[in-house]
Amino acid sequence: MTEYFEVIDRDGAARIGDLRLAESITTPALIDDVLTDAGSLWTADRSVPDGDEETLTVLPHRGFPAGTPDEVQTAFDPAVPDIEYPTAAVVTPETAADHGTDAYVLSGGSGLVGHSEAFVDAIVATRESIPPDAGLYLPGVATPGNVATLAYAGVDLFDTDRAVVRGTQGWYLTPDGEFRLDALDELPCACEVCRQGIDEFDREDCLEHNVATLEAELAAVRNRIREGRLRDYLEGQARHEQWLTATFRRLDDQYAYLEQRTPLVRKAEITAASAETLDRVEIQRFAERVTERYRCRFDAPLVLVPCSATKPYSDSQSHGQFQDAIHFRGHVASMTSPIGVVPQELELTYPAQHYDSVVTGRWSETEIEFVVDVLEAYLESNEYPRVIAHVPEDYRAITERVEERLDREFEYTVEAHPTTDESLANLSEALAGKPKYRKRERQHNVIRAIADYQFGAGAGEAIFGDLQVESHYPKLRANDADGEQLAAMVPEYGVLSLTLAGARRWIESDVPTKRVEIGGFVPHGSVLAPGILDADESIRVGDEVVFEGPDAFAVGRANMSGPEMARSSRGIASEVRHVTEK
Amino acid sequence: MSQPSPEVYERGKGMDAHNQVMREIRSRNDASYEPDEPTRVWIDRDNTPDGVLDSLTIVLNTGGCRWARAGGCTMCGYVAESVDGGTVAHEDLLAQIDTALDQERETHDGTCRQVKIYTSGSFLDEREVPAESRQAIAERFGDRDRIVVESLPDFVDREKIADFREQGLETDVAIGLETATDQVRHDCVNKYFDFADFEDACAEAVAAEAGVKAYLLMKPPFLSESETIEDMISSVERCGAVEGCHTVSMNPTNVQRYTMVEQLYFDGGYRPPWLWSVVEVLRETAEEDVTVVSDPVGHGSDRGPHNCGECDDRVQTAIKDFNLRQDSSVFTQVECECERTWDTVCDREKSYSLPLAQ
Numbered sequence: 030m031t032e033y034f035e036v037i038d039r040d041g042a043a044r045i046g047d048l049r050l051a052e053s054i055t056t057p058a059l060i061d062d063v064l065t066d067a068g069s070l071w072t073a074d075r076s077v078p079d080g081d082e083e084t085l086t087v088l089p090h091r092g093f094p095a096g097t098p099d100e101v102q103t104a105f106d107p108a109v110p111d112i113e114y115p116t117a118a119v120v121t122p123e124t125a126a127d128h129g130t131d132a133y134v135l136s137g138g139s140g141l142v143g144h145s146e147a148f149v150d151a152i153v154a155t156r157e158s159i160p161p162d163a164g165l166y167l168p169g170v171a172t173p174g175n176v177a178t179l180a181y182a183g184v185d186l187f188d189t190d191r192a193v194v195r196g197t198q199g200w201y202l203t204p205d206g207e208f209r210l211d212a213l214d215e216l217p218c219a220c221e222v223c224r225q226g227i228d229e230f231d232r233e234d235c236l237e238h239n240v241a242t243l244e245a246e247l248a249a250v251r252n253r254i255r256e257g258r259l260r261d262y263l264e265g266q267a268r269h270e271q272w273l274t275a276t277f278r279r280l281d282d283q284y285a286y287l288e289q290r291t292p293l294v295r296k297a298e299i300t301a302a303s304a305e306t307l308d309r310v311e312i313q314r315f316a317e318r319v320t321e322r323y324r325c326r327f328d329a330p331l332v333l334v335p336c337s338a339t340k341p342y343s344d345s346q347s348h349g350q351f352q353d354a355i356h357f358r359g360h361v362a363s364m365t366s367p368i369g370v371v372p373q374e375l376e377l378t379y380p381a382q383h384y385d386s387v388v389t390g391r392w393s394e395t396e397i398e399f400v401v402d403v404l405e406a407y408l409e410s411n412e413y414p415r416v417i418a419h420v421p422e423d424y425r426a427i428t429e430r431v432e433e434r435l436d437r438e439f440e441y442t443v444e445a446h447p448t449t450d451e452s453l454a455n456l457s458e459a460l461a462g463k464p465k466y467r468k469r470e471r472q473h474n475v476i477r478a479i480a481d482y483q484f485g486a487g488a489g490e491a492i493f494g495d496l497q498v499e500s501h502y503p504k505l506r507a508n509d510a511d512g513e514q515l516a517a518m519v520p521e522y523g524v525l526s527l528t529l530a531g532a533r534r535w536i537e538s539d540v541p542t543k544r545v546e547i548g549g550f551v552p553h554g555s556v557l558a559p560g561i562l563d564a565d566e567s568i569r570v571g572d573e574v575v576f577e578g579p580d581a582f583a584v585g586r587a588n589m590s591g592p593e594m595a596r597s598s599r600g601i602a603s604e605v606r607h608v609t610e611k
Numbered sequence: 612m613s614q615p616s617p618e619v620y621e622r623g624k625g626m627d628a629h630n631q632v633m634r635e636i637r638s639r640n641d642a643s644y645e646p647d648e649p650t651r652v653w654i655d656r657d658n659t660p661d662g663v664l665d666s667l668t669i670v671l672n673t674g675g676c677r678w679a680r681a682g683g684c685t686m687c688g689y690v691a692e693s694v695d696g697g698t699v700a701h702e703d704l705l706a707q708i709d710t711a712l713d714q715e716r717e718t719h720d721g722t723c724r725q726v727k728i729y730t731s732g733s734f735l736d737e738r739e740v741p742a743e744s745r746q747a748i749a750e751r752f753g754d755r756d757r758i759v760v761e762s763l764p765d766f767v768d769r770e771k772i773a774d775f776r777e778q779g780l781e782t783d784v785a786i787g788l789e790t791a792t793d794q795v796r797h798d799c800v801n802k803y804f805d806f807a808d809f810e811d812a813c814a815e816a817v818a819a820e821a822g823v824k825a826y827l828l829m830k831p832p833f834l835s836e837s838e839t840i841e842d843m844i845s846s847v848e849r850c851g852a853v854e855g856c857h858t859v860s861m862n863p864t865n866v867q868r869y870t871m872v873e874q875l876y877f878d879g880g881y882r883p884p885w886l887w888s889v890v891e892v893l894r895e896t897a898e899e900d901v902t903v904v905s906d907p908v909g910h911g912s913d914r915g916p917h918n919c920g921e922c923d924d925r926v927q928t929a930i931k932d933f934n935l936r937q938d939s940s941v942f943t944q945v946e947c948e949c950e951r952t953w954d955t956v957c958d959r960e961k962s963y964s965l966p967l968a969q
């Protein structure tokens with residue numbers, strides 16, 4: 030059972046953790062100074078160490094260096110003793126398992142750095158085999174250049190070994206690369222030892238600088254994780270080395286691993302600055318849900334419009350002009366890279382109003398292909414009588430390809446630019462004679478569209494079949510026919526938060542539910558991992574979850590994924606919003 | 612305790628695993644050898660109890676190491692099936708000796724005072740070298756002063772040694788002890804005899820008025836740099852304390868083809884020892900009552916013991932110098948910035964983080 034490590038915050042596979050020694054350490058962090066090595070069993074038998082609360086004791090081990098054949102690992106892997114004090118077990122991806130220790134030391138790291146495939150396979154396999162609330166230590170490899178990527182992949186604990194060794198070899202390390210000390214004309218750093226200038230700067234200084242820089246980079250990484258923006262940082266930072274870029278690309282291919290660890294909503298904005306942005310879980314998830322869960326409930330032509338820099342789109346000047354011309358006679362969907370297609374009801378839903386992209390009017394082939402795929406799938410799952418493409422010239426590469434693939438024709442209304450009088454008149458003209466839909470219909474459809482997106486296809490009707498909407502967009506309240514509140518819309522993320530009545534309707538419906546089974550207690554404020562007996566695999570951070578136990582029924586928002594809830598022995602699993610005793 | 616036959620060695624799951632892996636790795640090698648050609652012949656200068664002598668050194672092809680056929684030692688690239696059928700005929704063995712003698716005549720002025728015969732197995736194992744061949748070879752070299760023959764401890768027997776003593780040859784048995792630490796010899800090297808067997812072999816040699824030269828292996832797989840230094844220092848000390856063992860030859864591992872060590876090396880999990888580590892052990896044990904020599908094969912290359920590339924030749928020269936003079940002041944002359952890196956590695960490297968530096 031994990032006793033001396035706790036996960037506090039998550040950003041994808043990266044975490045903020047607390048190594049709970051006598052003096053607690055916030056991870057990702059360097060742990061050289063708090064390690065006690067009980068010794069290698071390759072050279073001698075070792076007695077089980079006493080351990081202490083000040084340090085993390087690495088239990089007697091047989092390290093298996095990179096390339097150790099599986100048979101040899103199996104034959105020589107030692108039993109792990111159970112000690113009261115903070116302990117770590119040495120493992121490989123092959124031997125990793127739940128040993129009941131607080132942390133795990135991954136052996137053979139020197140064979141992984143520089144090799145993205147081996148690295149990603151090893152980290153994913155190890156993380157999946159050890160308890161989610163245990164720390165993962167990758168010894169001997171961290172540098173200021175790679176530590177953000179290592180943390181992003183899911184490593185919590187590091188040491189200064191590599192930074193010091195490189196310093197003794199005359200390598201000056203920075204977050205964006207390694208430089209030969211003797212080839213530098215000046216020192217690109219303001220750390221204490223670098224301030225003396227380059228003239229007297231020797232290898233001892235160099236290793237001090239390397240360690241200081243590694244520490245600073247780890248602080249930056251921790252901040253990024255807290256902000257939920259480590260990925261945005263990496264898309265730029267990791268570019269200085271091929272293998273690091275390759276590593277986060279390969280991690281994107283491990284979609285299941287990342288998806289399970291990526292929250293449903295974040296506060297932070299996504300900065301879409303690279304082609305890899307399209308592969309992010311948040312982007313893929315949105316596209317998948319819009320095309321597979323969402324269903325358009327308006328009986329109106331589809332009007333495709335370009336996105337705007339202002340978010341939500343409806344607050345922008347251009348969209349205001351479009352809306353004036355459309356005047357509730359068409360269903361608006363915005364086309365955008367990197368999100369794909371955003372139906373008007375979901376314009377607030379994360380990440381539709383949480384991204385920032387460099388708008389150049391020049392689409393890369395990858396972006397075009399991405400939006401084409403999404404639009405094609407969108408039109409296949411939604412039946413529109415007509416499609417009006419009110420888009421500028423540079424969007425036509427997309428729309429035309431979709432027309433070709435679906436063998437249907439769109440109506441184009443733009444002359445020169447979407448907001449010219451002529452274009453807007455064309456748009457209005459195209460909708461002439463169409464009926465206008467009502468505000469209430471609009472509001473109902475927003476609630477139901479978000480329900481589909483959040484809970485699954487059909488949830489809009491299943492949970493909100495009889496619906497009355499109160500208050501003003503975007504702070505809508507969803508009540509049932511009798512006026513009892515079922516949910517409220519959260520404008521910041523464009524999602525619904527359920528009441529107990531809403532939660533009951535959800536679990537009584539056919540829509541897949543996210544249930545957590547708890548022990549005999551009444552949770553207040555939050556539910557801790559040890560109180561959880563079982564949790565649905567599909568739960569993600571930020572999901573609405575229903576708690577059921579012998580004494581209580583509750584609803585709240587998850588702080589952990591379902592697998593993490595089920596396998597953790599420490600940490601806050603979920604906030605609880607409403608609870609009732611049974 | 613131990614019998615060097617594969618049947619008896621198949622004990623313990625660690626050994627099974629090592630053997631299974633090594634058999635598979637060795638099977639990728641398809642080289643084969645002629646039975647009437649020695650594997651290798653060269654001339655050395657060695658520090659012996661009689662002073663520094665030229666030695667005719669012969670690696671006899673005796674049909675290969677039986678242990679290697681079962682799988683064998685993790686670092687040893689000795690070809691398991693070196694000849695078809697496994698046993699080399701008496702005539703072929705003598706033909707190999709003739710070839711070696713021819714080579715000596717061509718490359719050396721006069722006969723070397725010492726002859727060393729290795730077999731990558733056991734010269735004293737009569738399944739490898741029958742008594743008849745052993746006696747004939749002893750006679751061939753009767754005109755020399757000293758002879759060294761390689762053997763595993765189990766085959767060291769005063770009667771067999773007598774064949775050489777009767778020719779008036781000062782005789783040493785070279786034993787591939789690898790390390791005095793049984794655990795390391797078993798689990799890292801996968802060689803299955805105990806230090807006690809080595810002590811028994813030394814007693815046999817002493818009874819035949821012969822000596823023993825122990826061969827140690829610096830840095831088998833799975834050991835960190837500091838662990839291997841410690842292991843070597845204690846091994847030298849323990850060897851020196853055994854009566855009859857007058858010389859220790861401590862040899863850094865080099866990455867041989869078709870071995871487990873090579874597989875680790877390819878995947879980034881093995882680095883041969885630093886030459887500084889060799890120096891450290893020689894320095895630390897200089898006062899021991901035993902001659903310590905080292906022959907770093909392939910020094911300065913990635914696959915051999917090496918430092919930074921700048922200082923390898925200088926350090927190697929100092930080691931060679933030390934071999935002949937046994938005076939550790941030879942090392943005060945060599946310095947290099949990479950010593951600091953080596954020092955850091957010794958301080959920090961663990962079996963779970965190795966290698967920390969290339």
Ligand code: SF4
Binds near residue numbers: 676687
């Ligand atoms: S080191 Fe000696 S015993 Fe071991 S496999 Fe090689 S030849 Fe055989």
Ligand SMILES: [Zn+2]
Binds near residue numbers: 218219220221238241
């Ligand atoms: Zn600096």
Ligand SMILES: [Zn+2]
Binds near residue numbers: 918919920949950
């Ligand atoms: Zn050097």
